[in-house]
Amino acid sequence: MTEIIVVTSGKGGVGKTTTSASLAVGLAKRGRKVAVIDFDVGLRNLDLIMGCERRVVYDFVNVIQNECTIKQALIKDKRYENLFVLAASQTRDKDALTREGVERVLDELREADFDYVVCDSPAGIEKGAFLAMYFADRAIVVVNPEVSSVRDSDRILGLLASKTRHAEVGTRRVEQHLLLTRYNPERVARGDMMSIADVEEILGLEILGVVPESESVLAGSNAGTPVILDNESPAGQAYDDAVGRLLGDSLPMRFTEAQKKGFLSRLFGA
Amino acid sequence: MRVRNRPNSSVEPEAGGTEPLDLLTPQSAAVSAGELRFAQLGIAQFALRSGDPATVHAEIAARVAAAPALLTRAPVVLDVSALDPTPDTAQMQALIEAVRSAGLLPVGLTHGTVNEEALARALELPLFARFRASSDLPAAAAVERKPAAAPRAAPVVGTGSSVGMHHALPVRSGQQVYARQRDLILTAMVGNGAEVIADGSIHVYGTLRGRALAGASGDATARIYCQNFQAELISIAGQYRVFEEHSPDLHGKPVQAWLDDDKLRIAPLA
Numbered sequence A: 001m002t003e004i005i006v007v008t009s010g011k012g013g014v015g016k017t018t019t020s021a022s023l024a025v026g027l028a029k030r031g032r033k034v035a036v037i038d039f040d041v042g043l044r045n046l047d048l049i050m051g052c053e054r055r056v057v058y059d060f061v062n063v064i065q066n067e068c069t070i071k072q073a074l075i076k077d078k079r080y081e082n083l084f085v086l087a088a089s090q091t092r093d094k095d096a097l098t099r100e101g102v103e104r105v106l107d108e109l110r111e112a113d114f115d116y117v118v119c120d121s122p123a124g125i126e127k128g129a130f131l132a133m134y135f136a137d138r139a140i141v142v143v144n145p146e147v148s149s150v151r152d153s154d155r156i157l158g159l160l161a162s163k164t165r166h167a168e169v170g171t172r173r174v175e176q177h178l179l180l181t182r183y184n185p186e187r188v189a190r191g192d193m194m195s196i197a198d199v200e201e202i203l204g205l206e207i208l209g210v211v212p213e214s215e216s217v218l219a220g221s222n223a224g225t226p227v228i229l230d231n232e233s234p235a236g237q238a239y240d241d242a243v244g245r246l247l248g249d250s251l252p253m254r255f256t257e258a259q260k261k262g263f264l265s266r267l268f269g270a
Numbered sequence B: 001m002r003v004r005n006r007p008n009s010s011v012e013p014e015a016g017g018t019e020p021l022d023l024l025t026p027q028s029a030a031v032s033a034g035e036l037r038f039a040q041l042g043i044a045q046f047a048l049r050s051g052d053p054a055t056v057h058a059e060i061a062a063r064v065a066a067a068p069a070l071l072t073r074a075p076v077v078l079d080v081s082a083l084d085p086t087p088d089t090a091q092m093q094a095l096i097e098a099v100r101s102a103g104l105l106p107v108g109l110t111h112g113t114v115n116e117e118a119l120a121r122a123l124e125l126p127l128f129a130r131f132r133a134s135s136d137l138p139a140a141a142a143v144e145r146k147p148a149a150a151p152r153a154a155p156v157v158g159t160g161s162s163v164g165m166h167h168a169l170p171v172r173s174g175q176q177v178y179a180r181q182r183d184l185i186l187t188a189m190v191g192n193g194a195e196v197i198a199d200g201s202i203h204v205y206g207t208l209r210g211r212a213l214a215g216a217s218g219d220a221t222a223r224i225y226c227q228n229f230q231a232e233l234i235s236i237a238g239q240y241r242v243f244e245e246h247s248p249d250l251h252g253k254p255v256q257a258w259l260d261d262d263k264l265r266i267a268p269l270a
């Protein structure tokens, strides 16, 4: 059984692509066969974060328009042989995606026995975002601890409950998870950032994981290494925990408390 | 405040969270020139009690001014059955113009006598079934009705009696849930930017952060109850209040709202 997971948010720049890459790697690391698809046609950057941008020959739009086979377009990851990337087209626009085309690609991935297909959604609630979520079995809604992101997540959760195939057919609901990213416990402690409890309360959902704000995310993106592969990074470890929880592990939340400042850092104000 | 039409659910009200954006339609170039669909629309009716355009204009303009968000450019069906004699074409045109210039958009007449039907034909207006005003409920039904708290003008539309509509999912930003001619009972939260509307009363067993509009067809005896009051707006029979800031004695508290002689009152539930 293939499970389709959409990573979505409504608001832009909150960490969807970062999350998609780390989620895909985290699942692959645990032995699952995974494809991760960039739905952000025209603004492809999943391939950069996955570190395979130089090997993109065919993309998602080529497959949809029957210009190549899915096999030709899937780029095998250099680290995990059970992980594949389907890049977005940089030159086409969003209208190149069609519902029938997306459905066909997903069906072919089902036939190829993928365990998970991770769909990296573009921002907004337009066609690209809609198509990324439409066929989902599970949704990871990426939210930052700020009011506009929370509001957009609420909107997206509403769309997941009404504008997906599961919602329309009515057989089951799309499983929904919140992933709180770019969390800064120090700023929460100071009272200038929303807390985990605030976000859970407003959205009426439990949080799957909390990824702290961390410089290693950008460093990893620049190097084409998803942050989950950085064992030293709090963000990487938090992503790994979140993937574990998604697969049923019960793991305590980490990196959610403000660091007690040590004597030296207090002395030097670091 | 955003100007918008009164509740009209393009989806069956029972379908729950209705998402006004139709992201699905423009998928494939349609061969046919259009698509014919039928929906139950919640539409307002106005029973004319005066044949004088100036009086009608003043009355409607006052109502629209009191509830612009709900009423501005709201479609309305005119019921002329109380006018004797039935207005002739010229007088009816003047009345329609009076309603239009006061802010509502007349879209038809109610079924009635042969004269009224001839009038509709002369004006090329469609005919709609007439709501049962509470004044013409059969006597037996009238006995069952609780004696009204205080004698007041009959609402434009009676809500009739029925079991309320139950909605168990969160209502999220951008979603609208409408209980036509009955109460609306919500057992989950109502998010910011979400709208819950009922011709009867509204009961929210959760946090109300969005908008709640009870008595949406004019029933001034409708009430709003909620467990945790943080609403953006509440309205009963067109009398509304916007909350930019909440007073601490209401915020987060169980609260009820009702109309006291056309004044919207809100108080903590003891």
Ligand SMILES: Nc1ncnc2c1ncn2[C@@H]1O[C@H](COP(=O)(O)OP(=O)(O)OP(=O)(O)O)[C@@H](O)[C@H]1O
Pocket: A009, A011, A012, A013, A014, A015, A016, A017, A018, A019, A040, A121, A122, A123, A181, A182, A183, A211, A212, A213, A214, A215, A217, A218, A221, A235
């Ligand atoms: N936990 C984090 N700590 C620090 N920076 C982060 C974190 N998560 C994401 N970022 C940074 O935020 C920026 C946006 O991230 P990303 O591209 O993943 O967001 P997105 O939601 O996919 O954006 P878009 O809506 O444009 O597709 C990037 O520069 C990324 O490095």
Ligand SMILES: [Mg+2]
Pocket: A016, A017, A018, A040, A120, A121, A122
């Ligand atoms: Mg992205």
